Amino acid sequence: MYKEKEQEPVALYDFYQQKDKMYVATDCIIFGFDSGSLKLLTFKRRVEPLKGEWSLIGSFVKLEEDVSSAAKRVLEEITGLTNVFMEELKTYGVADRDPGYRCISIGQYALIRLNEYDKELVEQHGAVWHDVNDLPELVLDHRQMVDDALEELKRKARYRPIGFELLPEKFTIPQLQSLYEAIYQKELDSRNFRKKVMSHNVLIKLDEKDKSSSKRGAYLYKFDHDTYEKLIRSGYNFEI
Amino acid sequence: MYKEKEQEPVALYDFYQQKDKMYVATDCIIFGFDSGSLKLLTFKRRVEPLKGEWSLIGSFVKLEEDVSSAAKRVLEEITGLTNVFMEELKTYGVADRDPGYRCISIGQYALIRLNEYDKELVEQHGAVWHDVNDLPELVLDHRQMVDDALEELKRKARYRPIGFELLPEKFTIPQLQSLYEAIYQKELDSRNFRKKVMSHNVLIKLDEKDKSSSKRGAYLYKFDHDTYEKLIRSGYNFEI
DNA sequence: TATAATAAATGTATTTTCTACTTTTATTTT
DNA sequence: AAAATAAAAGTAGAAAATACATTTATTATA
Numbered sequence A, B: 001m002y003k004e005k006e007q008e009p010v011a012l013y014d015f016y017q018q019k020d021k022m023y024v025a026t027d028c029i030i031f032g033f034d035s036g037s038l039k040l041l042t043f044k045r046r047v048e049p050l051k052g053e054w055s056l057i058g059s060f061v062k063l064e065e066d067v068s069s070a071a072k073r074v075l076e077e078i079t080g081l082t083n084v085f086m087e088e089l090k091t092y093g094v095a096d097r098d099p100g101y102r103c104i105s106i107g108q109y110a111l112i113r114l115n116e117y118d119k120e121l122v123e124q125h126g127a128v129w130h131d132v133n134d135l136p137e138l139v140l141d142h143r144q145m146v147d148d149a150l151e152e153l154k155r156k157a158r159y160r161p162i163g164f165e166l167l168p169e170k171f172t173i174p175q176l177q178s179l180y181e182a183i184y185q186k187e188l189d190s191r192n193f194r195k196k197v198m199s200h201n202v203l204i205k206l207d208e209k210d211k212s213s214s215k216r217g218a219y220l221y222k223f224d225h226d227t228y229e230k231l232i233r234s235g236y237n238f239e240i
Numbered sequence C: 001t002a003t004a005a006t007a008a009a010t011g012t013a014t015t016t017t018c019t020a021c022t023t024t025t026a027t028t029t030t
Numbered sequence D: 001a002a003a004a005t006a007a008a009a010g011t012a013g014a015a016a017a018t019a020c021a022t023t024t025a026t027t028a029t030a
Helices: A067-079 A119-124 A142-159 A173-184 A190-199 A225-233 B067-079 B119-124 B142-159 B173-184 B190-199 B225-233
Strands: A023-034 A037-044 A057-060 A085-092 A103-111 A127-131 A203-210 A218-223 B023-034 B037-044 B057-060 B085-092 B103-111 B127-131 B170-172 B203-210 B218-223
Touching (some): A023 A142, A037 A142, A067 A085, A067 A103, B037 B173, B057 B067, B170 B173, B173 B218
Antiparallel strands (some): A023 A057, A203 A218, B023 B057, B085 B103, B203 B218
């Protein structure tokens, strides 16, 4: 059970905490996508306080470290991944958000490919993927962070091709649609979806098919980053 | 009358700064709207360091204070206003952003009505309104904050009725259009603009006219917050 | 080896929204 | 009474969003 007085160094929060100090932390909302639904990487705390409780993965921001670097550091420690899509969500700065000491946290959300991360490393850290529609209770305001991140994802996915960060490099149109359905939380018309996606000309059709979900197989595509960048620079309005 | 506490090191940054401490500050990007263009409230520093330089208005976040409260406190100190529209922009967390000491800053932007604030108070603080298209050089990364806030304003104004926060309670359609033109940085077709705005049914037409810019005069309107809230709750997609 | 089954892929017609443009209206000034 | 001026409103054509039905490639099976 959590007790305020027993302040001990904690796994990722490995500083000695003082009551009269302002701490700056970052928490990572790490999303993946698999089997038609979004997954969140959660972390079962192995040490006091809040031992056994689920939380996001976080860390204090070190004195000589950028806030964004802190998040990248944590993400790499847990998943082995670098060069991951990661963006600031917002600051959680309510004075009493952490009962132990004064700590603001900058939430940062990451989108990773579930076929790329280091599974062993994740396991070693006691981290587990949960379906976002079936999350356990999370410590502090972490559930709020997740909800905010999901909202943000909905907004951002519409105007920026961040969905592709959650799919393997090669993906099919039905897979892409399934992802967008998971993000938007609603079904999409497959003809209209395909039409719209293709209209942007930022997908490269490959000569391979994925036959994992149909006899006929669906063509694989790659996202064309270069063409996308050019379009955006010339003022193109990308929207899915 | 307001007097700067001359014995303290820095006006609003009135802490004793240590090199090995992490500081948390907030900076306010305060916008107003007048004569067809957006204005930014800037602050001429009267004390060292950086005396005489223009900067945004900010403060350290106190230990017992929410991050959002810190911004509200500053805003009230300078403008006398409470209940102002204010939202987090983003965190500025690069390790060496401030050469003096380690300090992250949470940028928060505010939209205020230029007919409502306390002009004397603003003047006492050495604060000056600048046209956003003709800004002086600002200290540190404050210019970046302003640019980011303007981008955010562009995005947000489209889907949320935040523009109304910049206009007097009573305004005309041409004034509203002029505001949107300033935010979007482009001219809009007046017929189409009016059509679109009116289609949402969130403006209450008054029996008064504003004749300041035409012989005929333009009808004044009020924004209907209640109807707007109802629409949003029922899933309405507001867009201007 | 023909056919049943299945998801992928495509086409089209209708509705809605966006855009571009022109005219009328209310009021004041001369 | 006429000129001037910004406010206000209508309409037609283009583009985008939506809703709906059929064909196609492939494998499994009868």
